Amino acid sequence: MQARFAQIKAALTEQIETSVLKPGDKVASENELAEQFGVSRMTARRALTELVDEGILIRTQGLGTFVSDHRPMSSMLTIRSINDEIKQRGHSYTNKVIQQCSVNADETQAVWLGVEVGTSIYHTQVTHFENGLAVQLESRYVNPAFAPHYLAQDFTNTTANQYLSQVAPLTQADHIVEAVMATEFESQALSVEANQPCLKVSRRTFSAKGIVSYAILLHPGNRYRMGGHLDF
Amino acid sequence: MQARFAQIKAALTEQIETSVLKPGDKVASENELAEQFGVSRMTARRALTELVDEGILIRTQGLGTFVSDHRPMSSMLTIRSINDEIKQRGHSYTNKVIQQCSVNADETQAVWLGVEVGTSIYHTQVTHFENGLAVQLESRYVNPAFAPHYLAQDFTNTTANQYLSQVAPLTQADHIVEAVMATEFESQALSVEANQPCLKVSRRTFSAKGIVSYAILLHPGNRYRMGGHLDF
DNA sequence: CAGTGGTCTAGACCACTGG
DNA sequence: CAGTGGTCTAGACCACTGG
Structure with missing residues (x-):
């Protein structure tokens, strides 16, 4: 069984992969996500936080959360799959x-x-x-x-x-x-x-x-x- | 004013920098930290989570949280003339x-x-x-x-x-x-x-x-x- | 078994942004 | 001003590790 925050992450990344959400688009707010997925705001927030840490989303206080524009680039200092x-x-x-x-x-x-x-x-x-x-x-x-x-x-x-x-x-x-x-x-x-x-x-x-x-x-x-x- | 989780992070990193905590050492548990710093467990946990994300600590469920022996490296691109x-x-x-x-x-x-x-x-x-x-x-x-x-x-x-x-x-x-x-x-x-x-x-x-x-x-x-x- | 981290809730107050 | 994200609480139940 997948954790709820992971389900929200998966849902969002899927929307990004299928271009339902494009770079620059605003994603649902923490409160909206919490309601949509029937979780507490903290849980919705965690999904967003991890995606921000992964560089997929960008957050600005007072403004909202947006899909980041990703240039293909890999780091030389880490070995990622x-x-x-x-x-x-x-x-x-x-x-x-x-x-x-x-x-x-x-x-x-x-x-x-x-x-x-x-x-x-x-x-x-x-x-x-x-x-x-x-x-x-x-x-x-x-x-x-x-x-x-x-x-x-x-x-x-x-x-x-x-x-x-x-x-x-x-x-x-x-x-x-x-x-x-x-x-x-x-x-x-x-x-x-x-x-x-x-x-x-x-x-x-x-x-x-x-x-x-x-x-x-x-x-x-x-x-x-x-x-x-x-x-x- | 610094956030409380940031204060806990700073306290831990300082202990690591001054070798009070050495690689492999066990750090205080989430509950212990919460009590020591007078915060909720979630806040203590956040400090640990971010240090884990930064590669400074390593966590194992049921065991505890430990100082990582990850040494900063940059041999690949030392900028030499x-x-x-x-x-x-x-x-x-x-x-x-x-x-x-x-x-x-x-x-x-x-x-x-x-x-x-x-x-x-x-x-x-x-x-x-x-x-x-x-x-x-x-x-x-x-x-x-x-x-x-x-x-x-x-x-x-x-x-x-x-x-x-x-x-x-x-x-x-x-x-x-x-x-x-x-x-x-x-x-x-x-x-x-x-x-x-x-x-x-x-x-x-x-x-x-x-x-x-x-x-x-x-x-x-x-x-x-x-x-x-x-x-x- | 007691202790650990992993997840989650339902609230709260705050700082910031735009209109 | 209403809405956003930023921080925090005081609980809860769970899965996992060692002894």
Whole structure:
């Protein structure tokens, strides 16, 4: 059973996803929501507060609560699952699993995963779509020692990231960010024209006992940006 | 007058900063805090909830609330001056100042710098070379209010970054990273062939009183990568 | 079992915004 | 002024953890 404040959040995010509520629109006031959902104002307020914290709504005292205008952007300082990120922007998330198999590690993969060359490792390749547009081609290699049931998962409903963080909690990550030209295969998988610049993030994720996975995340340059904020 | 929940937050963070409470320590329960501070449990709870959201505390139902051993990190984008970065790699650093002038802010520049359209702002454009190869084209706009003598500097010997951090100490920064195609002018300034993917970092730097500068840093995809490491 | 956090209520007073 | 969000109370019942 879902909590009532969570139901209200879900109702609101659904309205935002389906564009019933658009950026800039005013959402019902706390009192109105409380009445509509038959809850106390504190409960309605909690739903709004969490959505404000998530950046989906913006509140102004005396004025009301409004749908925030979200530019697609992800933070470099946190590792969020791509589907959460997209949903948080109020957009629809879909994906397409291209490959899900085990392979024998070649030299590059072995080095990155910290295993012997020839070790059987898991490989998945998934395209992630935001509002129907491909925004990420994820090519991931996983050390079976940390996630023996990885290949049995259904990655249309969950992401590799989400699954792995459950079975092997993240303790560290490192990454390299660069700009590259998409190969022909990549252009096709992302439905972009050839010779398009792409943002490539190569990331290793660690759990307490070692390197869990190594992922190459490729994003069309014109559809994806990474953002960040630093305080000193 | 500070809100009561904020006072409780301040009291707890102060105890953590002064190591009265260390990572892993259990903090007072919601009921205990409510009694100590003479507030309702909901108010004590709010203080804890916000600290949990900020990553400072960790809560487990039935167990209690604990100080997180989350250490603030920002290794990914410590803002280092490009010449320091290059010298640290043991390579030679040179540059070429392309432009150094004042311009009237157009709409984009005005928005990014937080000034009125048409305000006179400073503009510099510099190409940075590592071992003779262009690795960054820096196009920077500066708010004269924070650095009135910016244009009089000799940027062959110091970088804009270094100079600005002296006259207006950095307190914050934000940035957007994306992959783009170099324009013809940019290709020439970076001595790369046309249609090369480039890593574009758009960064605003803040001092205590406002936005000091806005820079567009363009790097040839095949000569520059950004790296980072995260601990959880 | 006693203690913890998780959710929720039905009130209250306040500060702020627009008209 | 009426309406909004911001804070707070003093209760309640629940699910969960350890002993």
